[in-house]
Amino acid sequence: MxxxxxxxxxxxxxxxxxxxxxxxxxxxxxxxxSTKPEQKVLDFYKKYMTACAQPFLEQPNLELDGLFCNMDIKSYVTQELYKKIVHAYKAGVYGDLAGDSDYFTHTQDFSVQWTSGMKATEIEQSRNNSVVRLFMRFPKGTGASRAVCVRLQRDGNDWKIYQVDPSLETYLPDCKGK
Structure with missing residues (x-):
């Protein structure tokens, strides 16, 4: 016993x-x-560009008129950035925010084919913020390569985009300024 x-x-x-x-x-x-910032950026851009290349199978959000290609981007961007873009769109000043281009790509048009040539590199990281340079190599004959600087902040165990810097001086910024 x-x-x-x-x-x-x-x-x-x-x-x-x-x-x-x-x-x-x-x-x-x-x-x-938890997903690394550069992986989060690649995931977002691949899904976003793919969604924008597809015809809308569902009824588009009439209020936003397909602003985000009918993709729910709230899991990728901060609430503040989402509200900022939607407010600019509804107020008719989206051009002031993004120029004559898409806010995320800083181009007027883009193709889903670009996703195969994308590479994300983390440039800076602190505990709660990260800067990722997204390089887009285009297929031959479709233009010069481009890059955008994507700024993220930690949201719990996740990373969310809070700003995409326009590349004003060059199509290939190094993302080390600001």
Missing amino acids: KNQAIKFTDIHNGLKILSICAFVFFPLWAHAQ
């Missing part, structure tokens, strides 16, 4: 130790599993 009590106690203590280890190491594992 005493042997059984010892075995039960040993199992019980082993489960306690296992539980403690799980609670200690799981947050570290979960943090390590």
Whole structure:
């Protein structure tokens, strides 16, 4: 009888130790599993450019007239940036925000084919902010390569875009200024 009590106690203590280890190491594992800023940028741009290349299968959001190509971008951009773009669009001053181009690509037109030549490189990172340079190599005969500087901020364990810098002086900014 005493042997059984010892075995039960040993199992019980082993489960306690296992539980403690799980609670200690799981947050570290979960943090390590969060998407890196450069991967978040690539994911967003690939989905965004693909969505914009597709005909709208569903009824477009009439209020926004397909502003984001009927893509729900709220999981990729901060709430502040989303509101800023929507407000500019509704107020008729979207051109002041993005010039005569798309806010995210800083081009008038773009193609889903560009996604195969995209490369994201993290230029700077602090604890809560990151700057990623998205390089877009275009297929031959379709123009010179371009890059945009994408600024992200941490939102919990995720990263969200809060600004895309226009490339005013050059099509290939180094993203180290500002």
